[in-house]
Amino acid sequence: MDQNHPLTPAFPSRLPEVGTTVFSVMSALAAKHQAINLGQGFPDFPCDRELISQVNKAMLADHNQYPPMIGVAELRQGVSQKISMLYGHHYDPDGEITITAGGTQGILTAILSCVSPGDEVVIIEPAYDSYRPSIELAGGKTVAVSLTANCDEQGSVNSYSIPWDELAKAINPKTRLIIINTPHNPTGMVWQKSDLDRLASLVRSTNALILSDEVYEHMVFDGLNHMSIASHSELAARSFVISSFGKTYHVTGWKVGYVAAPAAMMKEFRKVHQFNVFTVNTPMQYGLAEYLKNADHYLALPSFYQAKRDFFSKGLERTGFKLLPAPATYFQCVNYTKLNIPQAKMSEADFCSWLTTEVGVAAIPVSAFYAKPVESGVIRFCFAKEEKTLSAALERLQTL
Numbered sequence: 001m002d003q004n005h006p007l008t009p010a011f012p013s014r015l016p017e018v019g020t021t022v023f024s025v026m027s028a029l030a031a032k033h034q035a036i037n038l039g040q041g042f043p044d045f046p047c048d049r050e051l052i053s054q055v056n057k058a059m060l061a062d063h064n065q066y067p068p069m070i071g072v073a074e075l076r077q078g079v080s081q082k083i084s085m086l087y088g089h090h091y092d093p094d095g096e097i098t099i100t101a102g103g104t105q106g107i108l109t110a111i112l113s114c115v116s117p118g119d120e121v122v123i124i125e126p127a128y129d130s131y132r133p134s135i136e137l138a139g140g141k142t143v144a145v146s147l148t149a150n151c152d153e154q155g156s157v158n159s160y161s162i163p164w165d166e167l168a169k170a171i172n173p174k175t176r177l178i179i180i181n182t183p184h185n186p187t188g189m190v191w192q193k194s195d196l197d198r199l200a201s202l203v204r205s206t207n208a209l210i211l212s213d214e215v216y217e218h219m220v221f222d223g224l225n226h227m228s229i230a231s232h233s234e235l236a237a238r239s240f241v242i243s244s245f246g247k248t249y250h251v252t253g254w255k256v257g258y259v260a261a262p263a264a265m266m267k268e269f270r271k272v273h274q275f276n277v278f279t280v281n282t283p284m285q286y287g288l289a290e291y292l293k294n295a296d297h298y299l300a301l302p303s304f305y306q307a308k309r310d311f312f313s314k315g316l317e318r319t320g321f322k323l324l325p326a327p328a329t330y331f332q333c334v335n336y337t338k339l340n341i342p343q344a345k346m347s348e349a350d351f352c353s354w355l356t357t358e359v360g361v362a363a364i365p366v367s368a369f370y371a372k373p374v375e376s377g378v379i380r381f382c383f384a385k386e387e388k389t390l391s392a393a394l395e396r397l398q399t400l
Contacts, residue, residue, distance in 0.1 A: 015133050022129075022368040026352060030362035036393040038381040039352075039362040041185070041330065045386045047250040048297070055287030067282045069274050071099025071258070074289035079258050082292065083241075087231040095263040098270060099285060101277045102255035103215040103244040108134045109276050110211050110240040110259060111177065113268040115140040119176035122167070126186055126369030128213065131179055140177075142371070143170045147187065149376050156335050157376040159325055160187045162195060168202055175208045183216040183226065183328030186366050186380040190220060190328045196232040203238070209265070210235060215244035215257070218298045220328040221306040230260065237262055240269070245288050248298055250384075254284050305330050305383075308390070312383040315394035330384035333366060337377035339400055344377075352379055359400065361393045 023040045030037040070076065076093035084090050091097050100106040107130055115121055117139030123131050125146045135142045145166040150159045171178070180199070182191040203210070212229035220226045229239045244257040261269060291297060309326055316323055321334035336351055337344050343354050348365030356362040364380045367373035383390060 015136060018133055022349075022364060026356065026362050026364060029353065029356045033357045033360065035356045035360045035362045036389060036396070037362045038383070038385065038393055039356075039364045041382045041384065042252045043250045043384040044389055045250065048291075051249060051251070051287060051291045054290040055283050057290075058283035058286035061286075063282050063286045065282065067279055067285055069279050070094075070270060071097070071280060072282070072285040072289060075099055075285045075292070076258075078289050078292040079260070082295070082298075083228075083230055083260060085295070086226075087228045089230040089233065089236050091230075091260045092263065096266050097258060097260050098266060098273055099280050100257045100259055100273070101280050102246060103213065103242050103257040104130050105255070105277060106240075106242045106257050106259040107131070107211065107213060108137070109269055109272045110242070110261075111135055111140070112138050112276070113272045114209055114265070115176050118174070120172070120174040122170045122175060122178045122208075124162070124167070124180065125371070125374070126366050127179070128181060128185055129369065132371060141174075143175075144371060145170050146370070146374065147189070149374075154338070156322060156337055157324070157378055158322065158335065160184075160189050162189075162191075164198060171202055171206060171208060173206070175206065177209045177211055178203065179211045179213065180229070181213040183214075183220060185216065185329055186331055186364065186369055187324070187333055188326045188329045188331055190224065191227055193227050193232075196227055196229065196235060200232065200234045204234070208238070210239040211242065212239050213242045215242060215247045216329040217243055218248050218301040219305050219330055221302055221309060222327060224327060226328075238265075240265060248301065249288070249291065254281070256280055256284050256288060308383045308385070308387075311387060312381070312390050312394070315390070316397065318394075319397050319400055321397070321400075324378065330382055332381045332383055333378050334381065335377050336379060341400060347373075347375055348377065348379055349373070355379075360396050 026039040076097045079097050080091050080093040111134045115138040119140045120143050121135045121140045122143045125144050132142050145163050147160040148163045149157045152158045217226045229235045230241050241260040246252040320339040324333040326332045348367040352363050352365045366378040
């Protein structure tokens with residue numbers, strides 16, 4: 001061995017199948033080609049200056065040291081009150097709510113807290129890309145079922161629905177956890193009360209726990225209500241509920257969220273949390289606690305994003321894209337297979353690369369949300385953008 005160039009010892013990867021995420025790849029490609037990035041899901045507009053002011057006040061009030069491991073009391077109390085008001089379920093802010101470093105950390109910590117080597121975890125694909133690696137780090141086995149892709153008379157995918165028969169078959173005595181996501185990323189699909197009732201019937205005689213990823217809870221449109229798993233008392237008794245202040249208040253870079261769960265589950269969650277991140281940014285928590293006191297800040301969010309959805313979808317109607325239903329989230333999925341261009345025959349990944357480099361608009365292939373890509377000719381746009389950004393993107397897309 002050359003002593004001037006010592007070697008780093010080789011070691012086995014804990015996540016050998018994991019590479020750079022499609023979101024990073026497409027964002028880098030968009031930056032390289034100066035494309036309008038409607039791929040990665042974050043706003044390009046500022047958050048409310050009042051929220052910034054509240055954080056500044058907290059800093060100037062010297063709230064800059066470690067907060068309690070479970071989160072600032074005022075914020076936990078605010079979360080408890082919000083959930084009770086919206087969904088009718090009371091979580092004890094001291095024993096059943098923990099502030100996390102974003103939704104993704106909450107997901108990982110919940111999985112690590114309850115999944116042991118050999119346990120099975122059921123997910124529904126297309127699925128957020130952190131689920132599988134988190135399960136793998138816990139030593140669990142991922143059991144994936146796919147949303148049913150519904151097709152029109154021409155065979156083009158036009159909507160998705162829950163695969164109840166496959167879900168029932170996937171649940172067995174080895175099932176430790178079932179992960180659901182509503183509103184759903186990337187499709188925008190929302191669970192109804194009847195869906196929660198049906199899920200309850202599937203798990204009633206089992207010991208399976210549930211993780212409900214609800215980070216888009218305040219982005220449900222057309223007069224519909226978000227059906228949180230917290231609103232279903234039977235399911236709430238066995239569920240982790242994940243949400244995100246970053247998504248709700250347009251501050252994704254702050255990485256602050258929360259998890260609510262029954263005391264016995266939260267006790268185990270906190271055992272991992274304290275050695276995972278220990279605690280979360282102090283002044284942000286105090287600022288959010290003050291801002292959360294005004295319910296209008298999240299109650300107005302559906303109409304805010306519905307206006308953006310409607311503006312974007314109206315513009316897309318002047319293209320050859322076929323719009324899929326978008327009842328929630330800030331994503332619009334479209335089917336590109338009927339475009340009158342040769343590229344309509346491309347795979348989703350290739351089409352998105354072409355769209356980024358040649359048309360100048362970045363999108364995300366829905367196939368990337370499956371462990372083994374499932375080609376359906378559907379891609380995802382993010383409309384959490386300023387109107388001028390959406391207008392510029394539409395101008396380019398309308399050339400297709």
